[in-house]
Amino acid sequence: MTIYRLFIFLAIILCTTVTTVGQANFELDNRAFDHGEEIEYTVSYNWGFIWIDAGKVDFKAQIKYDNQKKSWHFLSTGISFRKFDWFFKVRDTFEVISNYSDLKPIWFKRNTQEGNYFIFNEYNFDHKNGYISMLSSETKKGFSIDTIPLPKETFDVLTATYIARSMDFSKTSKYDTTGIKMVLDGIIFTLPIVFYGRETIINRDGKKYDCIKFGALLEEGTMFRSGEIIYVWVTADRNQIPVMIEAKIKVGSIKVYLSSYRNLKFPLLSLYE
Numbered sequence: 001m002t003i004y005r006l007f008i009f010l011a012i013i014l015c016t017t018v019t020t021v022g023q024a025n026f027e028l029d030n031r032a033f034d035h036g037e038e039i040e041y042t043v044s045y046n047w048g049f050i051w052i053d054a055g056k057v058d059f060k061a062q063i064k065y066d067n068q069k070k071s072w073h074f075l076s077t078g079i080s081f082r083k084f085d086w087f088f089k090v091r092d093t094f095e096v097i098s099n100y101s102d103l104k105p106i107w108f109k110r111n112t113q114e115g116n117y118f119i120f121n122e123y124n125f126d127h128k129n130g131y132i133s134m135l136s137s138e139t140k141k142g143f144s145i146d147t148i149p150l151p152k153e154t155f156d157v158l159t160a161t162y163i164a165r166s167m168d169f170s171k172t173s174k175y176d177t178t179g180i181k182m183v184l185d186g187i188i189f190t191l192p193i194v195f196y197g198r199e200t201i202i203n204r205d206g207k208k209y210d211c212i213k214f215g216a217l218l219e220e221g222t223m224f225r226s227g228e229i230i231y232v233w234v235t236a237d238r239n240q241i242p243v244m245i246e247a248k249i250k251v252g253s254i255k256v257y258l259s260s261y262r263n264l265k266f267p268l269l270s271l272y273e
Contacts, residue, residue, distance in 0.1 A: 032165040032240045035063040036263040039241055042204075043078075046253045055080040055090055057256065061162065063100070070100040074158040090114050096158040103163050108156045123183070125150060134186055146186065154181045154188055165240045169195070169212055200272075201233050201244060204257045208272040209243050210236045235270040 040058040044051045057078040064073040078092035091113040097106045108123040117139050124133040132150045137143045155163065160182055174197040181190045196213040203209060211233035232245045241264070245256040261268075 030166055032238060032265065033061050033162060034263065034265040035061065037061045037265065038260075038262040039258070040260045041242070041245075041256045042259045044255045044257065046255070051255070053081065054084050056259070059158075059161075064097070066097075071106065072096075072098045072100055072103060072159075072162075074098065074162060076158060088115050094158055096156055098159045103159050105156045105159045108158070121185070123156070132183065136186065148183075148186065148188070150183075151181060151188060154183055156183060165234075169240075196231075198236055199233065203243055205259075209233070210270040210272070211243055212236050212240070235268065237268060237270040238266040239264050239268060239270075 038058065038060050040056060042053050043055040043057060045054050046052075055078060058076065060075045062073045062075075064071050074094075074096045076094045078090060080088060080090040093109075093111045095109045098104060099106065104127055105123075105125045107125070108121070110119065110121040112119045118137075119139065120135075120137040122135045126133070127150065130150045130152075132148050134146045134148065135144075136146070172195045174195060176195045177193065181188065194215045196215055199211055199213045201209055201211050212235075213231060213233050215231045230245070230247050233243050234240045235243060241258070241261065242256075243258045247254040
């Protein structure tokens, strides 16, 4: 289980429903984020009875201008702490340019180093003609160029995360199961997500949050191993930022904790003072 996979889990579970995203009128005033937002998480591994902080993941959102055209620039990085680099070095970067109005991805880049494994992906999305142009380079597989169909309402992991954060969960009932269509590693698939309702949790820093809980059981036939159960808790306020993620895997478990945030668009009303 790598920081990259935790990043993917975070994005997927936040994306509650492809139907909702497809039908929603994504109004700018309803965005749960704004220019300059930065959120950081600590990744902890459970070895036996010991929890060890092994790395961090961060997310940044900025408004950019290209030839006077306004767009969103989303950036996320995942790294192992240097004291663990000797064991398993991780340096992951995900970057996206999307339309300002509806957040449809225009350009996506991934640059990954995990141990001795390297991968580079660059995707260009042509929504008008319905295809994705892909350039990839991967350890042991070499360099490749390909084009795949782009179904409607298909997102990359970053734009899907930010769209989902702006969705209205007030009409969702407990145990509702829905899904999101995404492109990962050149494959387009839909993963079912379960809504578990509201729950109060205490973060590792001792702060208490009113949260919305989601989960997914990863089944045989997906790109993930069968039997992995993933949960995520997001703040039950207009920011809807993830506070904690828990991945129960075949051996042990992993948790991702909210460690810092800057420039949130709205007051963090879910935080108990």
